[in-house]
Amino acid sequence: MSQFTPDADWLHWHQSPSKPHYKPPAGAVDAHCHVFGPGDQFPFAPERKYTPCDASKDQLWALRDSLGFARNVIVQATCHGADNRALIDALQQSQGLARGVATVKPDISDAQLQHLHDAGVRGVRFNFVKRLVDALPFDGLKSIAERIKHMGWHIVIYFEAQELAELYDFFTALPTTVVVDHMGRPDVSKSVDGPEFQLFxxxxxxxxxxxxxxxxxxRLSLQGPPHYNDVVLFARSIVEAFPQRVLWGTDWPHPNMKTHMPDDGKLVDFIPRIAPTVELQRHLLVNNPLRLYWPELQEN
Known part of the structure; x- marks a missing residue:
């Protein structure tokens, strides 16, 4: 039993997701998911902005298998801060089927970075969503970016659409591969051809x-489940314009959802609506995540 009580409005992840109608290609990767705790083993950070329910690695593996995926990329959740022990544990117990994105502080040692790399970490996450994190020291982020560049890691950035103009110059100065979470969280009530999304x-x-x-x-839809129709055009436009630089993931266990908890099987069925051809699906789910996280598997 966890020592932590979830927030009163916390929505528990779906206990019985449907089997998707869409069958992912062999070797498909869920390239964005999380583990929470368990809190009695991996305590949540004192400075956290939310307290979730537990969502363990074993529960993540069970979901992966049920949905028809082969691998996971686990992104460090803000509720754990820069304490990456839950992430490292999951990676070490994954039998090579998971890679990770960590959260680190500028004072992290070279030995600690190497420990993360040996566990399977291949990137760091910079979170700019103001409701989830305190103000970030840009000089410290630049320092981290320079250090991880030499390890072949990339940077994951999380921000909201209205913040992109302010952050644009900082982002484009980053010295390594940069992966944007959730298309920069566009406001789907606005036009896909409008200035905000077109800046992205x-x-x-x-x-x-x-x-x-x-x-x-x-997270993005105003129309809601199960179809999320208002998001399709935004996502499909990015997949078709940049087919070799897109990734897909469940976001399990869906932290901070306030209106509904998605059915992960229905999320998988969303894939062919935004990647309508077999070729696009294979780039999105297999080729791209392997190139970024398991390049050694593509050498031959």
Whole structure:
């Protein structure tokens, strides 16, 4: 039993997700998911902005198998801060089927970075969503970026669409591959051709080191489940314009959802609506995540 009580409005992840109608290609990767605790083994950070329910590695593996995926990329959750022990444990117990994205502080030692690398970490996450983190020291982030560049790692950035203009110059100065979470959280009530989303398209078009996750229709949609129709055009436009720089993931166990908890099987069924051809699906689910996280598997 966890020593932590979830927030009163916390929505527990779906206990019985449906079997998807869409069958992912062999070797498909869920390239954005999390583990929470368990809190009695891996305590949540004192400075956290939310307290979740437990969501263990074994529960994640069970979901992966049920949905028809082969591998996971686990992203360090903000509720654990820069304490990556739950992430490391999951990676070490994954039998090589998971890679990770960690959260680190500027004072992390070279030995600690190497320990993360040996466990399977291949990137760091910078979170710019103001409701989830305190203000970030930009000089410290630049220092981290320079250090991980030499390890072949990439940077994952999480921000909201209205913040991109302010952060654009900082982002484009980053010295390594940069992966944007959830298409930069576009406001789907606005036009896909409007200035806000087109600034994100410009970021992708003019900076070939930028990738995008076409994830989380359940977070972005105003129309809601099960179809999330208002997100399709945004995601499909990115997949078709940048087919070799897109990733997809469940975002399990869906932290901080306030209106509904998505059915992960229905999220998988969303994939062919945004990647309508077999070729696009294979790039999105197999080729791209392997190139970024398991390049050794593509050498031959």
């Amino acid at each position: 398209v410009k970021l992708m078009r003019e900076n070939e080191n930028f990738w995008s996750k076409v994830t989380c229709p359940e």
